[in-house]
Amino acid sequence: MAGFDLPRRLAAEALGTSLLVATVVGSGIMARSLTPDRALALLCNTLPTGAILVVLITILGPVSGAHFNPAVSMAMALSRRLPASDCAWYALAQFSGGVAGTVGAHLMFGLAPLALSTHDRTGPALWLSEGIATFGLLAVILAGLRFERSAIPWLVGLYITAAYWFTASTSFANPAVAAARSLTDSFSGISPASLPGFIAAELAGAGIALALTTWLLQPHVQPLTVEARP
Amino acid sequence: MAGFDLPRRLAAEALGTSLLVATVVGSGIMARSLTPDRALALLCNTLPTGAILVVLITILGPVSGAHFNPAVSMAMALSRRLPASDCAWYALAQFSGGVAGTVGAHLMFGLAPLALSTHDRTGPALWLSEGIATFGLLAVILAGLRFERSAIPWLVGLYITAAYWFTASTSFANPAVAAARSLTDSFSGISPASLPGFIAAELAGAGIALALTTWLLQPHVQPLTVEARP
Amino acid sequence: MAGFDLPRRLAAEALGTSLLVATVVGSGIMARSLTPDRALALLCNTLPTGAILVVLITILGPVSGAHFNPAVSMAMALSRRLPASDCAWYALAQFSGGVAGTVGAHLMFGLAPLALSTHDRTGPALWLSEGIATFGLLAVILAGLRFERSAIPWLVGLYITAAYWFTASTSFANPAVAAARSLTDSFSGISPASLPGFIAAELAGAGIALALTTWLLQPHVQPLTVEARP
Amino acid sequence: MAGFDLPRRLAAEALGTSLLVATVVGSGIMARSLTPDRALALLCNTLPTGAILVVLITILGPVSGAHFNPAVSMAMALSRRLPASDCAWYALAQFSGGVAGTVGAHLMFGLAPLALSTHDRTGPALWLSEGIATFGLLAVILAGLRFERSAIPWLVGLYITAAYWFTASTSFANPAVAAARSLTDSFSGISPASLPGFIAAELAGAGIALALTTWLLQPHVQPLTVEARP
Numbered sequence: 001m002a003g004f005d006l007p008r009r010l011a012a013e014a015l016g017t018s019l020l021v022a023t024v025v026g027s028g029i030m031a032r033s034l035t036p037d038r039a040l041a042l043l044c045n046t047l048p049t050g051a052i053l054v055v056l057i058t059i060l061g062p063v064s065g066a067h068f069n070p071a072v073s074m075a076m077a078l079s080r081r082l083p084a085s086d087c088a089w090y091a092l093a094q095f096s097g098g099v100a101g102t103v104g105a106h107l108m109f110g111l112a113p114l115a116l117s118t119h120d121r122t123g124p125a126l127w128l129s130e131g132i133a134t135f136g137l138l139a140v141i142l143a144g145l146r147f148e149r150s151a152i153p154w155l156v157g158l159y160i161t162a163a164y165w166f167t168a169s170t171s172f173a174n175p176a177v178a179a180a181r182s183l184t185d186s187f188s189g190i191s192p193a194s195l196p197g198f199i200a201a202e203l204a205g206a207g208i209a210l211a212l213t214t215w216l217l218q219p220h221v222q223p224l225t226v227e228a229r230p
Numbered sequence: 231m232a233g234f235d236l237p238r239r240l241a242a243e244a245l246g247t248s249l250l251v252a253t254v255v256g257s258g259i260m261a262r263s264l265t266p267d268r269a270l271a272l273l274c275n276t277l278p279t280g281a282i283l284v285v286l287i288t289i290l291g292p293v294s295g296a297h298f299n300p301a302v303s304m305a306m307a308l309s310r311r312l313p314a315s316d317c318a319w320y321a322l323a324q325f326s327g328g329v330a331g332t333v334g335a336h337l338m339f340g341l342a343p344l345a346l347s348t349h350d351r352t353g354p355a356l357w358l359s360e361g362i363a364t365f366g367l368l369a370v371i372l373a374g375l376r377f378e379r380s381a382i383p384w385l386v387g388l389y390i391t392a393a394y395w396f397t398a399s400t401s402f403a404n405p406a407v408a409a410a411r412s413l414t415d416s417f418s419g420i421s422p423a424s425l426p427g428f429i430a431a432e433l434a435g436a437g438i439a440l441a442l443t444t445w446l447l448q449p450h451v452q453p454l455t456v457e458a459r460p
Numbered sequence: 461m462a463g464f465d466l467p468r469r470l471a472a473e474a475l476g477t478s479l480l481v482a483t484v485v486g487s488g489i490m491a492r493s494l495t496p497d498r499a500l501a502l503l504c505n506t507l508p509t510g511a512i513l514v515v516l517i518t519i520l521g522p523v524s525g526a527h528f529n530p531a532v533s534m535a536m537a538l539s540r541r542l543p544a545s546d547c548a549w550y551a552l553a554q555f556s557g558g559v560a561g562t563v564g565a566h567l568m569f570g571l572a573p574l575a576l577s578t579h580d581r582t583g584p585a586l587w588l589s590e591g592i593a594t595f596g597l598l599a600v601i602l603a604g605l606r607f608e609r610s611a612i613p614w615l616v617g618l619y620i621t622a623a624y625w626f627t628a629s630t631s632f633a634n635p636a637v638a639a640a641r642s643l644t645d646s647f648s649g650i651s652p653a654s655l656p657g658f659i660a661a662e663l664a665g666a667g668i669a670l671a672l673t674t675w676l677l678q679p680h681v682q683p684l685t686v687e688a689r690p
Numbered sequence: 691m692a693g694f695d696l697p698r699r700l701a702a703e704a705l706g707t708s709l710l711v712a713t714v715v716g717s718g719i720m721a722r723s724l725t726p727d728r729a730l731a732l733l734c735n736t737l738p739t740g741a742i743l744v745v746l747i748t749i750l751g752p753v754s755g756a757h758f759n760p761a762v763s764m765a766m767a768l769s770r771r772l773p774a775s776d777c778a779w780y781a782l783a784q785f786s787g788g789v790a791g792t793v794g795a796h797l798m799f800g801l802a803p804l805a806l807s808t809h810d811r812t813g814p815a816l817w818l819s820e821g822i823a824t825f826g827l828l829a830v831i832l833a834g835l836r837f838e839r840s841a842i843p844w845l846v847g848l849y850i851t852a853a854y855w856f857t858a859s860t861s862f863a864n865p866a867v868a869a870a871r872s873l874t875d876s877f878s879g880i881s882p883a884s885l886p887g888f889i890a891a892e893l894a895g896a897g898i899a900l901a902l903t904t905w906l907l908q909p910h911v912q913p914l915t916v917e918a919r920p
Contacts, residue, residue: 003449011446019366026396035269039495039504044269048392050511051280055389058381059373063446108362109398110355125570132568136479143519151518157388158617159515162508166486168568216471216523219463233909241906249826256856265729274729278852281740285849288841289833293906338822339858340815387848499725499734510741585800592798596709603749611748618847619745622738626716628798676701676753679693 004063006089012064013090014097016056020068021101021180022108023052028187029109041187042164050161057153066153069174070094071206075138078210081145091176098180106184117182117189121169127201129169134205135212136163137173142213175199234293236319242294243320244327246286250298251331251410252338253282258417259339271417272394280391287383296383299404300324301436305368308440311375321406328410336414347412347419351399357431359399364435365442366393367403372443405429464523466549472524473550474557476516480528481561481640482568483512488647489569501647502624510621517613526613529634530554531666535598538670541605551636558640566644577642577649581629587661589629594665595672596623597633602673635659694753696779702754703780704787706746710758711791711870712798713742718877719799731877732854740851747843756843759864760784761896765828768900771835781866788870796874807872807879811859817891819859824895825902826853827863832903865889 004012024045031044057066065082067073070091076082082090103113140159144152163171172178172190178199182192190198234242254275261274287296295312297303300321306312312320333343370389374382393401402408402420408429412422420428464472484505491504517526525542527533530551536542542550563573600619604612623631632638632650638659642652650658694702714735721734747756755772757763760781766772772780793803830849834842853861862868862880868889872882880888 008446008448015446022362023392023396026398027392030272030395030398031269034272035267037267037269037495037497037500039491039497039500040267040269040273042490042494043500043504043507044273044395046507047273047276048395051388052392052396055370055385055392058378058385059370062377104362105396108355108359108396110353123570125568129568132482132564140515140519147522148518155515155518158511162483162487162512162515165490165504165508166483166512166565166568168486168490168570216468216475238906245906252822253852253856256858257852260732260855260858261729264732265727267727267729270727270729270733274733274855277733277736278855281848282852282856285830285845285852288838288845289830292837334822335856338815338819338856340813497725497727497730499721499727499730502720502724503730503734503737506737583800585798589798592712592794600745600749607752608748615745615748618741622713622717622742622745625720625734625738626713626742626795626798628716628720628800676698676705 006086009064009086010089010093012060012066013068013093014100016060016064016066017068017094017097017176017180018101018104019056020049020052021098021177022105023048023101024177024188025102025181025184025186026105026108029105029111032187042170045170045188046161046164049164050157053160054153054157057156061153064090068094068097068176069137070176071134071138071174071202072141074203075142075206075210079142079214094176095179098176099183102180102183111186114183115185117185117191119185119189119194120191121194122197126169127197129167130172130198130201131205131208133163133167133169133171133173134202135209136205137171138206138209139213142209143217146213146217169198172198173202173205175202178202236316239294239316240319240323242290243297243323244330246290246294246296247298247324247327247406247410248331248334249286250279250282251328251407252335253278253331254407254418255332255411255414255416256335256338259335259341262417272400275400275418276391276394279394280387283390284383284387287386291383294320298324298327298406299367300406301364301368301404301432302371304433305372305436305440309372309444324406325409328406329413332410332413341416344413345415347415347421349415349419349424350421351424352427356399357427359397360402360428360431361435361438363393363397363399363401363403364432365439366435367401368436368439369443372439373447376443376447399428402428403432403435405432408432466546469524469546470549470553472520473527473553474560476520476524476526477528477554477557477636477640478561478564479516480509480512481558481637482565483508483561484637484648485562485641485644485646486565486568489565489571492647502630505630505648506621506624509624510617513620514613514617517616521613524550528554528557528636529597530636531594531598531634531662532601534663535602535666535670539602539674554636555639558636559643562640562643571646574643575645577645577651579645579649579654580651581654582657586629587657589627590632590658590661591665591668593623593627593629593631593633594662595669596665597631598666598669599673602669603677606673606677629658632658633662633665635662638662696776699754699776700779700783702750703757703783704790706750706754706756707758707784707787707866707870708791708794709746710739710742711788711867712795713738713791714867714878715792715871715874715876716795716798719795719801722877732860735860735878736851736854739854740847742847743850744843744847747846751843754780758784758787758866759827760866761824761828761864761892762831764893765832765896765900769832769904784866785869788866789873792870792873801876804873805875807875807881809875809879809884810881811884812887816859817887819857820862820888820891821895821898823853823857823859823861823863824892825899826895827861828896828899829903832899833907836903836907859888862888863892863895865892868892 027048031041073090077087257278261271303320307317487508491501533550537547717738721731767777
């Protein structure tokens with residue numbers, strides 16, 4: 001983040017989150033309006049989301065780190081990759097950008113700016129899904145930072161492409177995006193009442209990923225053996 | 231563009247735009263002839279378009295810059311990356327190439343060379359869509375030039391893949407391609423009467439992207455602090 | 461594998477195999493629940509599997525080699541790329557991780573943890589399919605190791621994407637994944653009785669790939685010609 | 691091709707062409723057996739073909755150049771990138787490998803080894819399609835060799851993904867693959883009587899691409915101006 005001041009970094013987080021949410025919500029509306037087949041609609045929701053993630057992380061990563069996700073910013077702060085004092089600002093930019101993204105998608109499709117979702121998504125199976133989805137997302141990001149930083153945009157885009165399908169929740173894995181999706185009564189919406197369960201599961205998954213990768217990705221230092229001494 | 235003279239660069243712009251338009255129009259005709267499902271048809275229009283963009287920008291970028299789009303050429307001229315005197319020639323090559331692409335697609339599918347589209351695409355929601363689509367495209371290109379030039383072919387291909395779905399207009403984002411698409415009465419067409427609104431929105435989006443990225447992508451220079459002085 | 465001790469490498473193999481199997485099984489359940497079209501369901505099973513392979517091999521390859529597959533570990537041991545004493549441990553981690561992946565997918569979708577598959581997959585055509593599928597997978601990995609190690613995650617992901625469709629068996633190509641898939645009575649399951657035939661064919665295909673690539677990828681050393689002597 | 695003798699190079703050409711044809715034919719059979727929707731079937735034929743091309747060109751390119759296509763080998767010979775004396779051997783390996791690929795696909799799907807196609811594909815629109823498809827393929831390869839050799843596997847895979855849809859012929863663009871596809875009476879077949887028209891169009895397209903790129907990709911050498919002289 002060398003060289004970019006906080007206003008620019010927050011603008012990048014807000015812009016990126018808004019385009020991400022606009023893609024999730026907009027492609028859901030588009031897909032659902034064109035086909036009765038729900039698998040096809042989900043596929044046409046998945047591919048644009050995966051694609052835009054690769055793009056947004058590549059172009060905004062050098063400015064702000066391209067988190068677009070409070071769970072990611074918290075993990076970065078906990079692992080001392082983001083100043084703790086910036087974390088709340090990042091989250092504010094992400095939640096605000098997310099709402100702007102929903103409004104933008106609605107206006108592009110001629111809908112009212114905001115509408116509360118009536119789509120309940122709750123219960124242990126979905127919470128487990130969100131926990132695993134966010135665990136995986138954070139593990140991918142943290143391992144990417146450790147081994148192959150330049151691959152992170154592709155890794156995140158491909159991971160989310162897979163997680164849309166291997167979790168029962170379609171893998172929100174992002175508290176800011178989840179909140180923004182509570183404001184659309186369309187294909188990708190989630191009812192406000194379902195938000196707390198999702199967000200708690202996401203944060204739990206992120207924490208577990210941080211703990212596990214801290215152990216797993218630390219190379220083992222061989223102790224000096226007795227034989228090696230003179 | 232070192233080393234390639236204007237005729238070769240214009241040939242590259244015309245050839246690239248013609249293959250891009252042939253892909254948009256041709257894949258639309260093919261898809262619509264094979265399925266009644268409009269989401270599937272749009273998907274089979276999206277994937278070839280995204281794929282050919284990666285290819286064309288990679289192979290023709292070293293010759294002409296691979297704009298294939300008057301909005302891009304104008305932004306390049308305004309940011310002094312293209313000599314202003316070349317801009318009109320580029321646009322001419324792009325509009326001509328676009329028409330050739332429509333003719334080529336029609337002949338490959340056994341249709342009359344040209345047919346005016348009867349597909350009206352108009353109204354504030356679609357204009358907003360085109361403005362956002364072109365804003366995003368230019369932001370991607372300008373940030374790519376700033377941070378990761380070699381990734382631009384993939385970034386543009388993936389961005390358009392997403393923008394087909396997250397905008398209500400399926401993201402033309404290109405005045406030359408829009409004009410060429412007014413000459414096909416098939417899946418991807420746009421009625422000539424709808425062109426001015428689309429093109430105006432595209433140019434507005436491009437201008438906003440140029441202004442925003444000029445601010446956003448400029449690293450903040452830290453002023454010398456008092457403490458730093460001797 | 462320098463720097464990572466056996467427990468971490470086995471954890472990486474188990475984690476990777478579990479996420480791979482969770483993706484195969486979970487996306488199969490999701491897809492089948494959303495569409496009656498079996499080609500669309502298979503496509504929505506294919507794309508997540510290919511995507512997660514790119515991700516998992518990239519992030520866990522530096523830890524354990526990212527085999528996730530006993531046939532791969534055996535070929536690595538036979539070609540002296542993996543200590544023979546580690547091979548059984550790797551296979552144990554892979555089989556265990558695979559079962560965990562099936563359980564995880566079932567719990568995410570609200571199903572009982574395990575259920576024996578009733579989907580028979582047997583006969584010479586399917587065995588030939590599995591043999592060719594695994595031959596191709598090993599040839600891709602061994603040639604990738606020889607020529608372009610950093611491309612292996614993409615090569616494997618793309619190869620499996622293709623092999624889902626060009627083989628009649630949808631290309632399991634992995635004894636641990638096959639065993640884990642015998643424990644789900646859903647889209648991607650295989651009946652336990654069909655396992656021995658699949659696994660035997662997979663090991664045969666892997667062996668043939670090892671033999672062929674040993675010859676094919678060895679550059680020919682030109683003998684000194686008579687003329688070259690003084 | 692330094693270091694690999696002719697037998698290994700021919701084996702690589704035969705193996706690569708056989709896996710390419712097995713993918714085209716096999717995925718066509720699989721797709722058509724699973725869905726009545728012809729666009730979906732073509733999509734499930736397209737994606738595996740594009741994916742396997744990236745893989746095969748990456749892993750076999752270092753051995754033989756990974757032509758898998760007599761039109762490519764001829765262009766390479768004409769541009770002195772392949773010894774003329776090897777060209778006929780390459781073509782023989784490609785045609786033989788192609789037939790083996792059809793046989794392999796048929797056996798994997800439990801069909802008779804060979805069956806003449808009854809699918810007529812003829813007429814000026816399809817010939818134009820094949821000419822343009824092969825023109826584009828050769829232009830992509832020749833420009834790739836000129837500017838970005840390491841990107842060629844991706845460029846070819848993505849180009850063919852697009853060309854399946856923007857041409858009316860689904861872009862065979864390869865005489866050896868076309869011949870092999872005359873031996874399958876399935877989704878991807880072509881009747882033997884339609885072969886000569888396809889192959890002639892392919893060779894014409896390749897020739898035009900060779901001529902055009904020879905001009906287009908040659909940087910202009912600025913003549914010394916009068917003013918520059920002393």
